[in-house]
Amino acid sequence: MQEATFLILTALAAGSQHGYGIITDVEQISKRRVRLRAGTLYTALERLRADGLIEVDHEEIVDSRLRRYYRLTPDGGERLAEEAARLRANAHVAMSRLDVNGGAARA
Amino acid sequence: MSNSTDLERRYRRLLAFYPRAFRREHEQEILSVLMDSAAPGQRRPGVAESADLLANATGMRVRQPTAWEERHHPVLWIWVRVLAGIWLVILTGMLCQYGRWWGLALLVPAALHFYLALRLGRFIESQGEAGGPPSNPPAP
Numbered sequence: 001m002q003e004a005t006f007l008i009l010t011a012l013a014a015g016s017q018h019g020y021g022i023i024t025d026v027e028q029i030s031k032r033r034v035r036l037r038a039g040t041l042y043t044a045l046e047r048l049r050a051d052g053l054i055e056v057d058h059e060e061i062v063d064s065r066l067r068r069y070y071r072l073t074p075d076g077g078e079r080l081a082e083e084a085a086r087l088r089a090n091a092h093v094a095m096s097r098l099d100v101n102g103g104a105a106r107a
Numbered sequence: 108m109s110n111s112t113d114l115e116r117r118y119r120r121l122l123a124f125y126p127r128a129f130r131r132e133h134e135q136e137i138l139s140v141l142m143d144s145a146a147p148g149q150r151r152p153g154v155a156e157s158a159d160l161l162a163n164a165t166g167m168r169v170r171q172p173t174a175w176e177e178r179h180h181p182v183l184w185i186w187v188r189v190l191a192g193i194w195l196v197i198l199t200g201m202l203c204q205y206g207r208w209w210g211l212a213l214l215v216p217a218a219l220h221f222y223l224a225l226r227l228g229r230f231i232e233s234q235g236e237a238g239g240p241p242s243n244p245p246a247p
Binding site (some may be wrong): 038 | 133143163185
């Protein structure tokens with residue numbers, strides 16, 4: 001799973017969000033390292049929706065602008081949990097090896 | 108206000124590169140995101156932002172099979188488009204390298220080939236292939 005995809009799913013894990021909400025949330029989660037652009041975001045959303053990992057929650061019109069809210073599907077939540085567990089396991093191995101070999105390298 | 112309508116018009120022009128089915132479904136929504144992301148008083152789309160929209164629109168056109176292609180070797184059509192794109196890139200490279208007049212002469216048919224590869228499925232479809240919807244927008 002690409003990092004952008006992981007971050008988008010993470011942004012939706014706390015509840016439904018619209019496109020701009022996802023962009024700002026992903027920026028916050030990644031500590032301003034990942035700033036999604038609109039084209040990239042919608043390609044990713046389209047793919048996630050086709051894969052059944054997210055779905056449309058509801059739509060709102062604010063200041064005559066359409067906002068479509070997305071949410072995780074049960075499948076999407078499962079995939080995200082699997083991926084998070086995988087990343088944690090990898091990170092754990094990395095950390096423990098650094099501790100054994102270097103001692104000083106604690107993140 | 109006029110700044111924001113200028114900006115919106117320019118964004119719409121960029122969004123026109125997306126496939127029609129996608130635009131019908133998402134244009135208003137993406138436009139909202141783009142306008143929300145815009146700096147106050149911004150009049151023109153940023154270069155990186157425009158490139159991102161064009162790249163994703165092209166990618167979507169190359170990947171997305173039409174209903175007709177879906178029924179007749181969908182993977183083959185993706186390859187036709189990818190090869191046409193590669194040919195276009197090689198010829199552009201040759202043209203930049205040698206700068207000969209015939210490079211330009213080759214570029215025109217290459218661009219035409221790429222365009223036709225993108226359009227062929229839709230064209231055949233519009234010629235009245237029986238059955239099936241004219242396009243396949245994703246289910247809402």
